[in-house]
Amino acid sequence: xxxxxxxxxxxxxxxxxxxxxxxxxxxxxxxxxxxxxxxxxxxxxxxxxxxxxxxxxxxxxxxxxxxxxxxxxxxxxxxxxxxxxxxxxxxxxxxxxxxxxxxxxxxxxxxxxxxxxxxxxxxxxxxxxxxxxxxxxxxxxxxxxxxxxxxxxxxxxxxxxxxxxxxxxxxxxxxxxxxxxxx
Amino acid sequence: xxxxxxxxxxxxxxxxxxxxxxxxxxxxxxxxxxxxxxxxxxxxxxxxxxxxxxxxxxxxxxxxxxxxxxxxxxxxxxxxxxxxxxxxxxxxxxxxxxxxxxxxxxxxxxxxxxxxxxxxxxxxxxxxxxxxxxxxxxxxxxxxxxxxxxxxxxxxxxxxxxxxxxxxxxxxxxxxxxxxxxxxxxxx
Numbered sequence: 001x002x003x004x005x006x007x008x009x010x011x012x013x014x015x016x017x018x019x020x021x022x023x024x025x026x027x028x029x030x031x032x033x034x035x036x037x038x039x040x041x042x043x044x045x046x047x048x049x050x051x052x053x054x055x056x057x058x059x060x061x062x063x064x065x066x067x068x069x070x071x072x073x074x075x076x077x078x079x080x081x082x083x084x085x086x087x088x089x090x091x092x093x094x095x096x097x098x099x100x101x102x103x104x105x106x107x108x109x110x111x112x113x114x115x116x117x118x119x120x121x122x123x124x125x126x127x128x129x130x131x132x133x134x135x136x137x138x139x140x141x142x143x144x145x146x147x148x149x150x151x152x153x154x155x156x157x158x159x160x161x162x163x164x165x166x167x168x169x170x171x172x173x174x175x176x177x178x179x180x181x182x183x
Numbered sequence: 184x185x186x187x188x189x190x191x192x193x194x195x196x197x198x199x200x201x202x203x204x205x206x207x208x209x210x211x212x213x214x215x216x217x218x219x220x221x222x223x224x225x226x227x228x229x230x231x232x233x234x235x236x237x238x239x240x241x242x243x244x245x246x247x248x249x250x251x252x253x254x255x256x257x258x259x260x261x262x263x264x265x266x267x268x269x270x271x272x273x274x275x276x277x278x279x280x281x282x283x284x285x286x287x288x289x290x291x292x293x294x295x296x297x298x299x300x301x302x303x304x305x306x307x308x309x310x311x312x313x314x315x316x317x318x319x320x321x322x323x324x325x326x327x328x329x330x331x332x333x334x335x336x337x338x339x340x341x342x343x344x345x346x347x348x349x350x351x352x353x354x355x356x357x358x359x360x361x362x363x364x365x366x367x368x369x370x371x
Binding site for chain 1: 184186189190192193194196197199200201202205209210212213214216
């Protein structure tokens with residue numbers, strides 16, 4: 001959570017662009033990462049992230065602080081944007097996209113102790129249910145608490161823990177079935 | 184693959200970052216478009232005029248209008264029910280109908296009084312006419328007077344008879360006039 005976030009949000013609600021700019025700087029990489037992992041395409045992730053923050057900026061007066069960080073509200077918008085996006089267009093993770101993803105994440109692979117290519121990992125993640133993807137990304141990549149995730153995806157905290165458990169099991173099965181084993 | 188290894192994969196995805204140029208352009212565009220979309224115009228008094236405010240005012244006005252309309256409908260319904268279904272709406276208890284009925288009775292009384300007055304006047308006229316007629320000498324009185332005088336002189340008798348015949352025609356005319364007056368009086 002960003003220091004002085006509540007004040008920044010209040011200033012942004014009053015129409016101060018600079019306050020929203022600071023919120024954007026802090027949360028935009030997180031939302032971009034979320035949309036990028038979900039879509040697997042840079043351009044789509046950029047478009048979706050742009051739409052998320054545009055929508056947040058235009059509707060920030062409707063935001064009400066309920067004890068959750070601003071990120072939960074942004075993730076909720078992002079999820080809805082992605083759902084809308086897939087309503088009109090099915091997700092495609094073709095060779096080109098996989099290649100793009102691989103190029104983009106060369107640095108990531110270098111840092112991985114596991115010898116699994118990011119292409120394969122992303123392909124495995126793409127096979128998960130959208131809900132499983134959301135929970136795993138929010139929980140492990142963005143380090144949100146189950147409570148924060150529960151607000152973002154409108155489900156009880158206990159359900160989030162169950163979904164997380166099932167998502168891990170499901171991903172394990174997918175990786176094992178495709179021999180995505182590390183060496 | 185263990186759970187820890189999967190968690191590690193996801194944690195390593197955190198190094199994914201957006202392009203700096205894209206981020207800068209996107210931020211600038213979002214913050215500028217907000218001002219264009221919201222239509223915020225700062226007036227000289229510092230009042231923040233926006234389309235959202237107009238929408239809020241329109242919403243409030245709409246709500247007030249609907250409430251007003253509902254009140255009117257409610258009042259109309261109450262009035263209609265009271266007029267058509269209320270036990271107080273019986274004809275005998277209705278003030279308006281009572282007034283109308285009273286006026287009708289009053290008018291009929293006035294008409295009756297006028298008739299009485301008219302008959303009274305007619306009676307008076309008739310009495311006056313009879314008195315007027317009675318002031319003229321009747322035929323039999325003239326005949327008696329003539330008969331008494333005929334005994335006195337023969338010459339006088341002839342004259343008196345002639346006068347009687349003349350007077351008789353005059354009396355007949357007078358009688359006719361009297362009858363006409365009586366008829367007129369009766370008609371009135």
